[in-house]
Amino acid sequence: MKRLKPIMLILFIGIFSIHCYPQDTYWVYFKDKTGNKFVPEEYFSEKALERRLRNRVPLSTYEDWPVNSIYTQQVSHSVDSVLAVSRWLNAIVVKASPETIDHIVDFNFVKYVKPLIHVSSVSETVTIEKKQTISHLDSALLHIQTERMQGSAFRESNLDGSGVLIAVFDAGFKKLRTHPAFDHLIENNSILATYDFVKKDTFVYGFHHHGTMVMSCIAGIYGNTYMGLAPGAHFLLARTETPNETTEEEYNWILAAEWADRNGADIISCSLGYSTSNYFQEDMDGQTSPVAKGAQIASNKGILIINAAGNEANNYWKTVVTPADVEEVLTVGGTNPYTDIAFTFSSPGPTADGRLKPNVCALGETLTAYKNRYRKAYGTSFATPLVAGFAACVLQNEPELDRENLMERIEMSGHLYPYFDYHHGYGIPQARKILKDRDGQDAATFKFELSEGYLNVIVEKRFIPKKNEAGELLDYPKNLYYHIQDATGPIRKYGVVLADENEEVVFFNKIELQTGDIIRVHFEGYTEDYIYTPENE
Amino acid sequence: MTKQALVTIICLLLPFWLQSQTVILDVERDLDSSKMKFGPNRLHYVNLFVGFGFLVGENQQGSRVESDGSIDLKLGIRYKLKINETFSVGATLGFNSMNYKIRQEMGKFFPDTAMNEIERLRINGIETGIYARVNIGKRGNTVGKFIDFGYSYNLRISGNHYTKNTVNDGTVHKLTVSKLPYLKNGFSNTYLRFGIRSLSFYLQYRFTELFRQSYGYPDLPPFVIGIQIG
Numbered sequence: 001m002k003r004l005k006p007i008m009l010i011l012f013i014g015i016f017s018i019h020c021y022p023q024d025t026y027w028v029y030f031k032d033k034t035g036n037k038f039v040p041e042e043y044f045s046e047k048a049l050e051r052r053l054r055n056r057v058p059l060s061t062y063e064d065w066p067v068n069s070i071y072t073q074q075v076s077h078s079v080d081s082v083l084a085v086s087r088w089l090n091a092i093v094v095k096a097s098p099e100t101i102d103h104i105v106d107f108n109f110v111k112y113v114k115p116l117i118h119v120s121s122v123s124e125t126v127t128i129e130k131k132q133t134i135s136h137l138d139s140a141l142l143h144i145q146t147e148r149m150q151g152s153a154f155r156e157s158n159l160d161g162s163g164v165l166i167a168v169f170d171a172g173f174k175k176l177r178t179h180p181a182f183d184h185l186i187e188n189n190s191i192l193a194t195y196d197f198v199k200k201d202t203f204v205y206g207f208h209h210h211g212t213m214v215m216s217c218i219a220g221i222y223g224n225t226y227m228g229l230a231p232g233a234h235f236l237l238a239r240t241e242t243p244n245e246t247t248e249e250e251y252n253w254i255l256a257a258e259w260a261d262r263n264g265a266d267i268i269s270c271s272l273g274y275s276t277s278n279y280f281q282e283d284m285d286g287q288t289s290p291v292a293k294g295a296q297i298a299s300n301k302g303i304l305i306i307n308a309a310g311n312e313a314n315n316y317w318k319t320v321v322t323p324a325d326v327e328e329v330l331t332v333g334g335t336n337p338y339t340d341i342a343f344t345f346s347s348p349g350p351t352a353d354g355r356l357k358p359n360v361c362a363l364g365e366t367l368t369a370y371k372n373r374y375r376k377a378y379g380t381s382f383a384t385p386l387v388a389g390f391a392a393c394v395l396q397n398e399p400e401l402d403r404e405n406l407m408e409r410i411e412m413s414g415h416l417y418p419y420f421d422y423h424h425g426y427g428i429p430q431a432r433k434i435l436k437d438r439d440g441q442d443a444a445t446f447k448f449e450l451s452e453g454y455l456n457v458i459v460e461k462r463f464i465p466k467k468n469e470a471g472e473l474l475d476y477p478k479n480l481y482y483h484i485q486d487a488t489g490p491i492r493k494y495g496v497v498l499a500d501e502n503e504e505v506v507f508f509n510k511i512e513l514q515t516g517d518i519i520r521v522h523f524e525g526y527t528e529d530y531i532y533t534p535e536n537e
Numbered sequence: 538m539t540k541q542a543l544v545t546i547i548c549l550l551l552p553f554w555l556q557s558q559t560v561i562l563d564v565e566r567d568l569d570s571s572k573m574k575f576g577p578n579r580l581h582y583v584n585l586f587v588g589f590g591f592l593v594g595e596n597q598q599g600s601r602v603e604s605d606g607s608i609d610l611k612l613g614i615r616y617k618l619k620i621n622e623t624f625s626v627g628a629t630l631g632f633n634s635m636n637y638k639i640r641q642e643m644g645k646f647f648p649d650t651a652m653n654e655i656e657r658l659r660i661n662g663i664e665t666g667i668y669a670r671v672n673i674g675k676r677g678n679t680v681g682k683f684i685d686f687g688y689s690y691n692l693r694i695s696g697n698h699y700t701k702n703t704v705n706d707g708t709v710h711k712l713t714v715s716k717l718p719y720l721k722n723g724f725s726n727t728y729l730r731f732g733i734r735s736l737s738f739y740l741q742y743r744f745t746e747l748f749r750q751s752y753g754y755p756d757l758p759p760f761v762i763g764i765q766i767g
Contacts, residue, residue, distance in 0.1 A: 275677070276679045278675070279677035279678070280578070280677055283677070316576055316577065316678060339561070341561050341562060342562070348564070422564070422566075423562065423564070477559070479561065490566070491566065493564065493565045495561075495562045495563040495564060496561040497558045497559065497560055497561065498560075499558065500558060501559075502558075
C-alpha cells in the first residue's frame with residue numbers, strides 16, 4: 001500500500017494535467033455581412049484604388065466589406081476579449097474559455113469557430129557571421145548580391161523602385177532609423193506607415209533585427225553601393241511575428257495583408273513561413289493553411305507577394321513552407337553567390353499538388369545591415385528581399401503590369417529560363433532580360449547525341465576550362481543543368497553537373513527513359529529539349 | 538550472345554548515368570504519393586534521448602544519501618506508434634546509471650558503519666519500458682505537447698561501491714567493490730513525463746526495492762525528478 005500511494009499520485013497528476021484547460025484563442029467566423037455599407041473610395045488609399053484598376057479587379061469585393069458590428073458586439077459580450085477583426089475572413093479573433101465557445105457556436109450568425117493554434121513561424125535565418133567592418137571579401141559579396149541580378153542595368157536606366165510601395169512583414173525593425181544604410185529612407189520619408197500587429201500599436205523599430213537585415217537587402221545603401229535594388233521605393237513596415245515559440249502569427253499575417261492592401265501596397269515582401277508546427281508536408285498545397293488563403297485573397301487584389309521558400313531542406317520538413325506554397329506567390333530560393341547552386345538548406349519544391357516551387361532564386365548569402373554595422377547572413381530570408389527590389393524596378397519600368405504579368409516577367413527573366421527545377425525555379429532574375437538588352441547567348445552551346453544505349457549531352461569544347469601542367473583548372477567550370485520530365489508533367493529527376501573534364505558532360509541510360517520523357521538541358525544561356533521515343537534510335 | 542543483348546546487360550549493370558564529370562546536385566524524386574509513414578507525428582517515430590535527474594525521496598535512517606550528489610543518467614532510444622491524433626503508445630530501450638552519494642553520518646550502516654571521505658553506490662543497467670501517450674492540442678508533423686505514463690524495468694548489469702579516503706601520510710585510497718551481493722538483479726519503475734517537442738520533464742518512481750531483504754538495508758530514495766532531451 002505504501003508503494004501504491006506514489007503511483008496513484010503520479011497518475012492523478014497526469015490526469016489532472018490533461019484536464020486543465022486554460023483560456024484559449026479562437027477564430028469566430030460569421031455567416032454573412034448583412035446590412036453593411038461600404039464605399040471603397042472612403043476606405044482605400046488612392047494607391048490601393050489605382051492598383052485595383054491596373055489589375056482589372058473590382059474596386060471592392062465582398063471580402064473588403066466590413067464585418068457586421070452587431071455580430072462583433074454580441075460576441076464581445078460573452079468572451080473575455082476581442083483581439084482582432086478580419087474583413088477578408090469575415091471573422092474575429094477572441095479570447096474565451098471552451099465553455100463560452102460552446103455557447104457562441106449556437107449564435108445564429110456564427111458559421112463556425114476554430115481554435116487559433118499557437119504556431120511558431122520558421123526562423124528563416126540560418127547562420128550569421130559577425131563583422132565589425134567590411135572586408136574585401138564582404139565588399140565583393142556586396143557587389144555580387146545586386147550585380148548577380150544585373151542591378152547596374154537597372155541603375156543605368158534610372159530604375160530604383162521609385163513610385164512602388166512595398167510592404168515588409170517581419171519580427172521587428174530594430175535600429176533601422178539610426179543605421180546609416182537607411183539614411184536616405186529617413187531623409188526622404190520613404191516609410192509611409194508602420195504597424196505592430198502583435199502589440200497593436202505603430203512602433204515597429206524594436207524587438208528584432210531580422211526586419212532591418214531584410215530591409216537592407218531591398219533598400220540599403222553602403223557608401224555608394226546598393227545593398228538592394230529598390231532604395232527609391234516607399235515602404236509599409238509591419239511587425240507580424242515574435243521570435244518566441246508561442247505566438248499567434250497567422251492572424252497577424254492576414255491582418256497585415258489587409259492593412260497593406262488598404263494602404264495601397266503593390267508588393268508584399270515576406271521572409272517567414274509556417275511548416276511543421278501545425279502542418280504536414282501534404283498540407284503544402286496552397287489551399288490548406290489560413291495564411292495561404294490570406295495570400296490568395298491578397299493576390300486577387302493585385303498585390304504581388306514575394307515569399308521565402310524556407311530553410312527546411314536539411315530537416316524533417318524538406319519542402320517549401322506556407323504561404324510559399326500558394327500558386328500566386330512568387331517563391332524565392334537561396335543560392336550560393338559563387339556557384340549559383342541552391343544552398344543545401346534552401347527548401348525545394350514542388351508543392352504537395354505538384355506545382356513548380358520555388359519560382360526563382362537569388363543569393364542566400366548576403367551582406368546586411370545589423371545593429372550599427374554590417375553582417376553577413378544566410379537564408380532564403382535575404383534572397384526574398386533582393387527579388388522584391390527587383391520586382392519594384394520592373395514595376396517602375398512597366399507600371400501598367402498587373403500582378404500576374406509582373407510575376408511572369410520576373411520568372412521569364414530567370415537566368416535559366418525556360419529551364420526550371422525544384423531547387424532553382426527559373427533561376428536568378430536578370431535585369432537585362434527585363435530591359436530587353438540581355439547578354440545571354442542565343443547560339444547553341446551543346447547538342448544531344450544518341451549512342452548505343454545512351455543519350456549524351458556534348459558541350460562545345462570552348463566551354464571546358466583548360467588545365468595547367470599540374471592538372472589544375474585555369475578557369476571556373478560552368479554549370480550544366482538538366483531535368484527529366486514525365487510526359488504528364490512532373491519532373492522525375494534533375495541535377496547540376498560541372499563541365500570540367502570533357503565535352504561529354506552527362507549521359508542518360510536509355511533503359512531508364514520512358515517514351516515521352518522530356519529531357520531539358522540548360523548550359524550557358526542556351527536551353528534545348530529532347531523528347532525521348534524509342535523511334536529516336 | 539548478340540551485340541544488342543550484351544549492350545542491354547551492360548546498361549542494366551550500369552547506374553542511371555555515370556559520373557564522368559563533377560556532380561553538384563542530383564535529385565531523384567520519389568513520386569509515390571502514399572503518405573510518409575515515418576515522422577514525429579506520423580505512424581512511426583523513433584528518436585534518441587538523453588536524460589538527467591536527481592534521485593530524491595524519503596531518506597531512511599542508516600542509508601541516507603546526499604540529494605545534490607545523487608543523480609540519474611539515461612541514454613536510450615524511444616519508439617512511438619501513433620494510434621490517432623490524441624493517443625500514441627511506445628517503447629523505450631536504453632542505458633541507465635544511478636549514482637547515489639552516501640551521506641557520512643553517525644547511524645549509517647549501509648553498506649557498513651565505516652566513515653569515508655566520499656562514498657558512492659553506482660548501479661548501471663539496461664532499461665526497457667512501455668508507455669502510453671496523450672497528445673495535447675492539434676499539431677503538424679511535430680511531437681508537440683504530450684503527457685506520457687509509463688512502466689520500465691531496469692535489468693542491472695553492474696553495481697559498484699566506491700570509496701575514497703586520504704590517509705595521514707597524504708596517500709589517497711580509492712576502492713571500488715563490484716559484484717555486490719546485496720543488490721537485486723533488477724527493479725521496476727513507473728513514470729510520468731510532460732513534454733513539449735524535444736524537451737520533457739519526468740517524474741519516476743521505483744516501486745521495487747534495490748536491496749535483497751535478507752541484508753536488512755533500508756531502501757534508497759525511490760524518486761527521480763529530471764529532464765530528458767530527445
